[in-house]
Amino acid sequence: MKVLTVNFLTCAVKTCKTSPEAFPLHFRDAELAQQDLEFNPEFIKNMLLRLDWNAFRVTTSELGFSTIPAEKPEGDALNDETLLRDLHKVLLETQVMEGKLVCGHCAHEYAIKEGIANFLLPNHLV
Amino acid sequence: MSRPEDSLPPDLFYNDLESRKYTTSSRIRNIQASMTNRALELLDLKHPSFILDVGCGSGLSGEILSGVPPEEGGPHEWVGMDISASMLDVALQRDVEGDLFLADIGQGVPFRPGSFDAAISISAIQWLCNAESSDVSPEGRLTRFFGGLYASLRRGGRAVCQFYPKNDAQRMMISAAAVRAGFGAGILEDDPGTKSAKLYLVLTVGGGELESQGGDITGVVKGLNGVDIVDARRKAENARRKEERKGSKAWIMKKKDQLEKKGKIVKPSSKYTGRRRGPKF
Numbered sequence: 001m002k003v004l005t006v007n008f009l010t011c012a013v014k015t016c017k018t019s020p021e022a023f024p025l026h027f028r029d030a031e032l033a034q035q036d037l038e039f040n041p042e043f044i045k046n047m048l049l050r051l052d053w054n055a056f057r058v059t060t061s062e063l064g065f066s067t068i069p070a071e072k073p074e075g076d077a078l079n080d081e082t083l084l085r086d087l088h089k090v091l092l093e094t095q096v097m098e099g100k101l102v103c104g105h106c107a108h109e110y111a112i113k114e115g116i117a118n119f120l121l122p123n124h125l126v
Numbered sequence: 127m128s129r130p131e132d133s134l135p136p137d138l139f140y141n142d143l144e145s146r147k148y149t150t151s152s153r154i155r156n157i158q159a160s161m162t163n164r165a166l167e168l169l170d171l172k173h174p175s176f177i178l179d180v181g182c183g184s185g186l187s188g189e190i191l192s193g194v195p196p197e198e199g200g201p202h203e204w205v206g207m208d209i210s211a212s213m214l215d216v217a218l219q220r221d222v223e224g225d226l227f228l229a230d231i232g233q234g235v236p237f238r239p240g241s242f243d244a245a246i247s248i249s250a251i252q253w254l255c256n257a258e259s260s261d262v263s264p265e266g267r268l269t270r271f272f273g274g275l276y277a278s279l280r281r282g283g284r285a286v287c288q289f290y291p292k293n294d295a296q297r298m299m300i301s302a303a304a305v306r307a308g309f310g311a312g313i314l315e316d317d318p319g320t321k322s323a324k325l326y327l328v329l330t331v332g333g334g335e336l337e338s339q340g341g342d343i344t345g346v347v348k349g350l351n352g353v354d355i356v357d358a359r360r361k362a363e364n365a366r367r368k369e370e371r372k373g374s375k376a377w378i379m380k381k382k383d384q385l386e387k388k389g390k391i392v393k394p395s396s397k398y399t400g401r402r403r404g405p406k407f
């Protein structure tokens with residue numbers, strides 16, 4: 001699972017839909033892999049607007065990245081290629097291959113295997 | 127011909143063997159690719175976008191999204207949801223670029239509001255009509271799916287779902303569920319009446335460019351070749367009779383004129399005057 005995706009993912013349990021503690025989901029025992037992808041600055045700019053920066057900082061600190069700026073870049077900063085490349089690396093090229101995502105509200109654990117998260121739930125929870 | 131949907135649940139039907147057979151068949155690959163390209167054409171994306179592929183399977187649809195060149199507004203990034211672990215396993219072996227989830231779309235779409243620019247679904251959502259058990263119904267699952275999909279798309283976003291309804295009742299059940307979720311919706315049919323007829327449910331989330339094109343599905347496909355819009359054909363047939371029919375634009379304009387002359391306040395006329403709002407199937 002890519003770091004980008006986690007920034008949009010919510011807990012699938014019905015009672016968590018409106019709970020602020022349910023987002024972002026938290027990584028546990030994450031094993032990372034790095035994959036080189038072609039740089040797509042337009043995509044990063046498109047996504048920055050809707051990226052939840054606080055959640056991004058939570059996620060990246062859980063994964064051990066320490067150099068994420070405190071504030072979301074905007075304005076002229078969006079033309080800074082080094083910054084866009086760094087974001088591209090973290091958001092799209094970094095993947096969690098094994099581990100769990102845990103909900104801060106209901107404590108449900110979503111297993112991640114070979115990069116694929118299992119979001120199947122018993123019907124009574126959705 | 128028997129439908130796979132009537133034989134087994136999707137996660138059991140698409141087992142290891144069937145998933146491999148499905149993905150390696152050059153006939154299927156060609157059909158899925160051409161339908162995905164058609165869906166992309168209908169989405170009309172201008173920039174590299176974040177797309178949800180609903181029932182992504184082994185990635186035959188998604189890989190087309192990754193392959194859109196910059197001249198054509200790509201490449202796009204996609205997230206895929208599928209209920210079949212075997213299909214996803216084939217996707218892994220094929221090294222597709224999308225981010226994959228083992229998930230049941232009938233349980234909802236677990237992404238925060240406004241996440242995606244667009245969504246596609248190729249040959250998947252008819253499966254939602256086959257779910258009968260003590261605790262779930264097709265209607266309930268369709269409602270959860272379309273409700274979740276609607277919320278997960280940004281305003282102005284679109285979804286295109288190619289699907290194979292078993293009959294008219296299924297077609298209606300699916301499109302009605304989409305409308306209930308809040309989507310502007312229309313159905314487009316390619317090669318109608320032939321063996322290779324294809325249905326596309328085109329869905330819009332309020333406030334996008336669609337509105338400026340007249341707010342209905344016919345606007346989306348205007349100017350595209352080989353399009354046969356169920357909606358528009360009916361319109362053309364009725365066009366002659368429409369002129370002075372009660373409720374028609376001409377009729378409303380006349381009434382407005384009469385009322386205004388009597389000194390009544392009438393709403394200014396626009397290009398929307400006399401148009402039917404909402405979807406027609």
Ligand SMILES: C[S@@+](CC[C@H](N)C(=O)[O-])C[C@H]1O[C@@H](n2cnc3c(N)ncnc32)[C@H](O)[C@@H]1O
Nearest residue numbers: 136181182183186208209210230231248250253
């Ligand atoms: C005909 S395949 C299409 C796969 C891919 N979109 C393509 O074009 O090749 C249909 C897919 O829908 C998936 N599917 C069916 N019901 C589903 C559900 N409730 N949730 C998620 N995926 C589902 C199946 O597992 C299968 O992979």
Ligand SMILES: [Zn+2]
Nearest residue numbers: 011016103106
């Ligand atoms: Zn939860």
